[in-house]
Amino acid sequence: MQLSTSFAVWLTAGMTLAIYSGVYKENPFYRLVEHIYVGVSAGNGVVATIDNYIRPTIQIDIAKNGTWTYLIPIFIGLFVYARYSKNRKINWLSRIPLAFWVGIGSAVVITKTFKANFISQITATFLPAVTNDPLTMFNNILMIVGVISVLSYFFFTFEMPRPLKVIPKFGRYIMMIGFGAAYGNTVLSRISVLLGRLQFLLGNWLGIIQTRV
Amino acid sequence: MSFWHKLNQMDSRIIYTALLLVLIGALIFPMGLPINIGTSSQAAYDIFNHFKAGDILYVSFDYDAAGATDIQSSVEACIRLVFKNGGRVAAGALWPIGAQQAEYLFRDMLKEFPDLVEGVDYLNLGYKPGGQMYIEKAMDNIAEACANVDNAGRNLSQSPIMKDLKTLKDAAAVICGNHGSPGASEWVPMYATAYAVPNKIPFVVCASAVNATINAPYVQSGQITVYLNGIRAGAEMEILTGQLGTAVAGMDAQSLSHLLVLALMVLGNISYFMVKRENKAKKEA
Numbered sequence: 001m002q003l004s005t006s007f008a009v010w011l012t013a014g015m016t017l018a019i020y021s022g023v024y025k026e027n028p029f030y031r032l033v034e035h036i037y038v039g040v041s042a043g044n045g046v047v048a049t050i051d052n053y054i055r056p057t058i059q060i061d062i063a064k065n066g067t068w069t070y071l072i073p074i075f076i077g078l079f080v081y082a083r084y085s086k087n088r089k090i091n092w093l094s095r096i097p098l099a100f101w102v103g104i105g106s107a108v109v110i111t112k113t114f115k116a117n118f119i120s121q122i123t124a125t126f127l128p129a130v131t132n133d134p135l136t137m138f139n140n141i142l143m144i145v146g147v148i149s150v151l152s153y154f155f156f157t158f159e160m161p162r163p164l165k166v167i168p169k170f171g172r173y174i175m176m177i178g179f180g181a182a183y184g185n186t187v188l189s190r191i192s193v194l195l196g197r198l199q200f201l202l203g204n205w206l207g208i209i210q211t212r213v
Numbered sequence: 214m215s216f217w218h219k220l221n222q223m224d225s226r227i228i229y230t231a232l233l234l235v236l237i238g239a240l241i242f243p244m245g246l247p248i249n250i251g252t253s254s255q256a257a258y259d260i261f262n263h264f265k266a267g268d269i270l271y272v273s274f275d276y277d278a279a280g281a282t283d284i285q286s287s288v289e290a291c292i293r294l295v296f297k298n299g300g301r302v303a304a305g306a307l308w309p310i311g312a313q314q315a316e317y318l319f320r321d322m323l324k325e326f327p328d329l330v331e332g333v334d335y336l337n338l339g340y341k342p343g344g345q346m347y348i349e350k351a352m353d354n355i356a357e358a359c360a361n362v363d364n365a366g367r368n369l370s371q372s373p374i375m376k377d378l379k380t381l382k383d384a385a386a387v388i389c390g391n392h393g394s395p396g397a398s399e400w401v402p403m404y405a406t407a408y409a410v411p412n413k414i415p416f417v418v419c420a421s422a423v424n425a426t427i428n429a430p431y432v433q434s435g436q437i438t439v440y441l442n443g444i445r446a447g448a449e450m451e452i453l454t455g456q457l458g459t460a461v462a463g464m465d466a467q468s469l470s471h472l473l474v475l476a477l478m479v480l481g482n483i484s485y486f487m488v489k490r491e492n493k494a495k496k497e498a
Contacts, residue, residue, distance in 0.1 A: 060360065061361065120436055124434030
């Protein structure tokens with residue numbers, strides 16, 4: 001056992017323990033560290049954006065390279081703050097940059113996201129129901145039946161006749177298996193977060209375990 | 214109050230304590246439970262083990278410290294293979310903390326590969342805002358998408374690696390370390406579907422396990438070439454690369470904690486039905 005001598009490690013360990021103390025009971029240490037975390041995250045995001053993107057865009061692209069056209073979107077972008085004005089003659093200006101955002105967002109969805117999340121997903125279910133490999137054949141049939149039955153569960157136009165009701169019911173079971181898989185992966189992920197912290201506390205801080213095998 | 218009633222109303226802090234004891238116990242006294250290599254990890258190993266000298270891997274660190282336990286080991290193993298084969302690595306980040314994760318990783322890599330030169334063999338482009346828009350711009354011009362500076366604020370024209378990485382299309386493979394949005398859900402439409410799939414460029418996602426069901430349809434459709442799921446995939450990659458680290462060290466604890474959760478779920482369900490039966494019996498009496 002070799003305790004860390006680093007101030008940063010001790011500070012991190014203290015904050016980790018303070019955050020996890022909230023699991024036992026609400027307390028001032030938990031609240032303090034929670035607020036520090038939110039503040040630091042927000043501050044880091046703002047500084048990183050200014051330092052890595054806004055400042056170099058102004059210094060290099062506009063001032064040095066002379067790409068003055070960048071000033072047009074910057075100028076239009078500033079209009080978004082007009083919504084805070086109480087003067088009705090001004091605050092409508094905020095709609096102009098919002099209109100650009102909506103337009104660009106729609107264009108991206110239609111041109112890229114629609115294909116990736118809709119067309120490609122549909123074509124991926126066009127699978128051969130008969131193959132030489134029995135396992136592939138089973139997988140393909142399960143996929144086809146699963147997709148059809150789950151889609152039928154969300155068919156609300158009219159009530160299905162009694163013999164066909166088994167299809168959406170099967171779809172519901174398929175979805176429940178999906179939810180179970182999602183829950184299992186969530187447990188895996190959340191325990192990993194705790195595991196990472198414990199490896200830090202027991203390894204880097206207290207020196208009881210080796211974090212590298 | 215019967216045993217089943219008490220179990221049904223158990224204080225959640227008892228569960229937390231039990232989980233903590235299991236995890237600490239498994240970390241201090243590891244049992245070395247077997248870890249089998251899955252097909253996804255093997256596929257990722259094959260891709261990066263055959264990386265050619267000089268080829269560039271682009272890695273997007275789209276995660277923070279919370280996702281690092283799940284993701285960093287997989288990303289690290291892939292990058293290790295690339296450096297081992299003489300490849301080069303450019304790192305970007307769609308999350309502000311992602312740039313720091315890249316710094317930590319390169320710092321560790323320098324201990325293993327001391328001859329690596331920043332700007333020549335690897336470069337941290339840093340955090341760039343915009344998500345989908347950044348990827349879309351980087352498909353045409355990475356330097357412009359990065360406002361011409363790397364994470365340290367240096368002009369990208371000073372880095373030799375950038376002469377061979379004008380656009381994302383110049384990368385021989387792309388890895389997305391995914392812990393949420395922006396992440397794989399942005400990379401799949403903007404890069405994978407638009408470019409990687411038609412040109413057969415490997416697009417590998419190393420994700421935290423919580424994202425598995427969201428990303429699974431992209432794996433089935435082939436939009437994600439290889440999917441490395443959580444710490445388990447990290448452990449497999451560490452075994453394949455022969456450099457055992459935090460993921461392998463944590464797998465015993467992970468497996469035992471899952472057994473505990475499973476046992477509690479079974480007990481919870483039994484107690485639910487037992488209490489129901491007891492209440493019914495009481496009513497009938």
